[in-house]
Amino acid sequence: MTAPPAPSPLETVAVIGAGAMGTCCAKLIAENGHRVRLWARTPEHAEAIWRKGENRRLLPGVRLPDSLEVTADAARAADGADRLLIAVPTKYLRDCLTDLAPQLPAGVPALSVVKGIEFGSFRRPSEIVRETLGDRPVTALGGPCHAEEAAKRLPASVVAASDTPGDAEAVQRLMNSDRFRVYTNDDLVxxxxxxxxxxxxxxxxxxxxxxxxxxxxxxxxxxxxxxxxxxxxxxxxxxxxxxxxxxxxxxxxxxxxxxxxxxxxxxxxxxxxxxxxxxxxxxxxxxxxxxxxxxxxxxxxxxxxxxxxxxxxxxxxxxxxxxxxxxxxxxxxxxxxx
Structure with missing residues (x-):
């Protein structure tokens, strides 16, 4: 029998993007005991999520952990972050990260849950992350995972892939749970x-x-x-x-x-x-x-x-x-x- 991954040391994670998947991942990581700050694009959206305790517009009925902090201040979200989790649609990814770059820490690993290819440049999300935020380890999360189900703790299995040795395994330790199983892969492309x-x-x-x-x-x-x-x-x-x-x-x-x-x-x-x-x-x-x-x-x-x-x-x-x-x-x- 394969042993489960060792528990991850507690991390501070800044989740960039308060859509359905960003909110879902923030919830899953916070439930694993990590400190999580969720960045929303507008103060109104951040206030609504914080006040209601749920992302009622995109994940109605999913109660978020009290420990999860929601903010429209990117510098606040990223303060002391050990990892960035990027959850912005491909269409807006480059402009968003370019705007936020001065407020985000250099060099810390990034986890992308973005699924697309940029029109015009033909860049993958990990390439856009490195071009806008500077070189750093980037892991991509893939697999069958609708936020509407995973956020309700319905069982899901995903794969974390990185071209940086050990980083996919770090994401595995960060997110793996009894209802969210994370495999690893070195095929980022x-x-x-x-x-x-x-x-x-x-x-x-x-x-x-x-x-x-x-x-x-x-x-x-x-x-x-x-x-x-x-x-x-x-x-x-x-x-x-x-x-x-x-x-x-x-x-x-x-x-x-x-x-x-x-x-x-x-x-x-x-x-x-x-x-x-x-x-x-x-x-x-x-x-x-x-x-x-x-x-x-x-x-x-x-x-x-x-x-x-x-x-x-x-x-x-x-x-x-x-x-x-x-x-x-x-x-x-x-x-x-x-």
């Missing part, structure tokens, strides 16, 4: 790419739901989507085994079937015939797949990676292609070997 691309496939899965195509088609789509993700990752040096694990197929399944999946919800509305502009503009939570697909396709074309599912998602979102037409496009492709 693979875990980040898996976390980004699964959002695109989840949009496609939602389109299947919106069109009422049934279980056979959705299962096939998830399987072929997993193959696209693995091909893309291999082209950028990721370990193929990563995509068969929690960060790959595990996160993909959850994102494609869960009622909590915001990318799947976007796809479902597209499948029902709503225009892409309306669907993407009124989402209360950021659907990362919408921006990620714009980054993925140029990179795939540059490396000669075939990504037919992602290509059809892009066409629906940005080329006004009717969602129903994607079925014929995918099903009438020349047959070939699996």
């Amino acid at each position: 693979g875990v980040e790419l898996a976390g980004a691309l699964k959002n695109v496939i989840a949009v496609a899965a939602g389109i299947c739901d919106g069109l009422g195509l049934g279980d056979n088609s959705k299962s096939a789509l998830i399987t072929r989507g997993a193959a696209e993700i693995a091909r893309f990752g291999a082209a950028f040096g990721a370990d193929p085994q990563t995509f068969a694990g929690l960060a790959g197929i595990g996160d993909l399944i959850t994102s494609c079937v869960s009622q909590h999946g915001r990318n799947r919800a976007v796809g479902e509305r597209l499948g029902r015939g709503e225009p892409a502009s309306a669907v993407t503009e009124d989402q209360p939570k950021v659907a990362e797949g919408v921006n990620t697909v714009r980054s993925v396709l140029p990179l795939a074309e540059e490396r000669g990676v075939r990504m037919p599912v992602c290509r059809e998602v892009y066409a629906v979102l940005f080329e006004h292609k009717p969602a129903a037409d994607t079925v014929d496009a995918l099903m009438t492709r020349p047959p070939g070997g699996e």
Whole structure:
């Protein structure tokens, strides 16, 4: 029997971003006995979370530990921090960290729960962290973990990946509990790419739901989507085994079937015939797949990676292609070997 990880020495953690996942992680770490300060972008949001004892807008009904401090003052949040936890959507990540950089400590390790690829620069979240905050150990957390469930202590398993020896294990000790199991991995590139691309496939899965195509088609789509993700990752040096694990197929399944999946919800509305502009503009939570697909396709074309599912998602979102037409496009492709 494998022994559980040794308890982590008590740390001070600054959580940058009070969205659903940032709030969830802050709760989990505080419940492990660590000192946690949660930074919210506006004083109004910070005040509402602190006063109500919950993030009622994004995690209603989830009571936060009394020890959890919430603030809109980044310098206060980061004071004495042993680790930064970054939970800002990719679309806003660079601008947010650039603004906060003078108030955040240099050199301390960072844990990213961001899942996306920056449009234009094609940077992964860990690369953006290092470019804006300076060189430091960065670990990425991946795997099937909807904040709505993990925050309620429903069992979840994730993977922490780092290119800095020992840092993933430090995150494992920080977050592991009887309801939140953390594995480790040294494939930072693979875990980040898996976390980004699964959002695109989840949009496609939602389109299947919106069109009422049934279980056979959705299962096939998830399987072929997993193959696209693995091909893309291999082209950028990721370990193929990563995509068969929690960060790959595990996160993909959850994102494609869960009622909590915001990318799947976007796809479902597209499948029902709503225009892409309306669907993407009124989402209360950021659907990362919408921006990620714009980054993925140029990179795939540059490396000669075939990504037919992602290509059809892009066409629906940005080329006004009717969602129903994607079925014929995918099903009438020349047959070939699996």
